[in-house]
Amino acid sequence: GIQVEQSPPDLILQEGANSTLRCNFSDSVNNLQWFHQNPWGQLINLFYIPSGTKQNGRLSATTVATERYSLLYISSSQTTDSGVYFCVLETSGSRLTFGEGTQLTVNP
Amino acid sequence: DAGVIQSPRHEVTEMGQEVTLRCKPISGHDYLFWYRQTMMRGLELLIYFNNNVPIDDSGMPEDRFSAKMPNASFSTLKIQPSEPRDSAVYFCANGGGGRSFFGQGTRLTVV
Secondary structure (H helix, E strand, O other), X not given: OOOEEEEOOXXXXXXXXXXXXXXXXXXXXXXXXXXXXXXXXXXXXXXXXXOEEEEEOOEEEEEEHHHOEEEEEEOOOOHHHOEEEEEEEEOHXXXXXXXXXXXXXXXX | OOOOEEEOOEEEEOOOOOEEEEEEOOOXXXXXXXXXXXXXXXXXXXXXXXXXXXXXXXXXXXXXXXXXXXXXXXXXXXXXXXXXXXOEEEEEEEEOOOXXXXXXXXXXXXX
């Protein structure tokens, strides 16, 4: 099956810092999504981004499908950004394949 | 739309008991997924449905697990009998046509 690699696995930031999370994948996909799992366990869809760039407030994402990677940018990080960020790929039959996630901790 | 609704939010049960987890999906999405999340294995796909029909249940760990989707508005995941190693957070998700939406999960503890 398709392989998804996220980096870094862990990231600790001071509030206000910027960060870039990366997702590499091994095969072409139907689409790609970024999810945030907050410390309470809730999974929230951040971006649906099979290609191109999207922005939502302090967050933006870029997917270069031809080179099989996606980037999630977090600017001016806040403590509420803490949690796990998953890169999720959709393959045939709408199956979702999750990366192992990046554990982000933003300290005040 | 209230989103994907799962119940109960928390369940504590004794080993050997039957557990039923419930999911009310968002209307208009063709696919429904059940996932399990543990510290050891991360998020695992258990089973998914397309238009209420089970498509792939290869992720269901054992015969003790079963899932049904009698209509587009409701799905259940049943564990009978439950075991301590079934303790996890179980997510129901909707998809198809792009974005996926997850319920808040059911945290199951089997003691």
